[in-house]
Amino acid sequence: MVFITESLIRKRAEHNEGELSTLEEVSLHQQDIEKIEYLDKWCRELRILYLQSNLIPKIENVGRLKKLEYLNLALNNIEYIENLSGCESLNKLDLTLNFIGILSCVENLRDNIHLADLYLTGNPCADHEGYRDYVVATLPQLQKLDGNEITKTERILALQKYDKISKRVEEFDQQYVEKRKNQVNEYARTKPERDADENYWERQTEYTPESRIETHETMKKKREHESKETKAEPKPVRQYIGDDGRPLNCNEPKVDFKMYESDDDRHIILDVAVFRHMDTSLVDVDVQPTYVRITIKEKILQLVLSEEVNTTRSTAERSKTTGHLVIKMPKVNLKEVQTSNETKSRVEKKIQEKKTSTPSTYLELGRDPATSVDYTQIVSENKKNAQLKTKTIPQKERENSIEFVDDPDVPPLI
16 A cells, blocks of 8 residues: 655655645656545645546545645546535646546535536546536536536526436436445455456456456556566676776766866866756765766766876866856876976067067168259259240141142131
């Protein structure tokens, strides 16, 4: 028998960091739970509660959940609707595939004035001819029944038929109660026969709460028996150190990372994209001279380093904005790096000294008087050149050709 425990609820409340007092939604489906308990004491702020696919026979211990809006109890062993009047905010109730046979028990939902959506599909009470009309007339606050909207005309017609249907429902309920008594007695009487008959589970039988529990227990025993017979193959043990003693790279948590050297070549920096909202207590860092190992939620990220580092001077910090883990590891051979930097600086200084010691040379014009220009005589020379340009040069007349005829009637050219 499975019970609701504090550890079970905390495990299913990881989205709320395991806190129960402020928990608003919890899913406890497919847990083989056989009784509802403690939820009204530990989780008073619950708004959504999933309890489908369990073995719950009775609705109980939910009356103090004043803020509960959605309750899912589909596929259980519930036979009667009760103990829900205290759920003042209940808006949706799912009771699909249960064993509710007494249709008049829906009257216990009249106090839930906010109930707008109800599911009773797959219950024995849904087989009654006046099932839908009776539920619509009994619960005026309903807007949907089994996923179908309730129209105004449908509600008016259901209210008109209510008196006739209610009498039929009473008869139907009495017949169902007698039928259930016979089923329980028959189940108890045939138990020795079922245990002795090997082919019992191959035949079709009546679907009842008792047969469902028995089927569940039988399947559970069968699974346990098969698990014992078929031994699971052991998983290969992951090696973090090779046979030759060298460390191996591995990334079990499958996180992104970047490894690079600092600008001054003095440090090796590893940036690991740790989950932003994950607690730092779940992260462990181990820096070795030739490799670094980071454990994230018991999964190891191991990386081989290109150079030997100083483990005592290494630091690890988490970014407050991104949550990334930054590991800064100083190299061991810092002296060689320093000497190389010193030689570079010395060479640069010598080059600068040579530049400052050599005098600057300028390009000068020649001092030849023939090539030199006397700037004081520029104006007078320009005047002389202008006078030379103004002098007219006499033009020679072209001699007439032999065939030229001097016609006096032709006017002269001007």
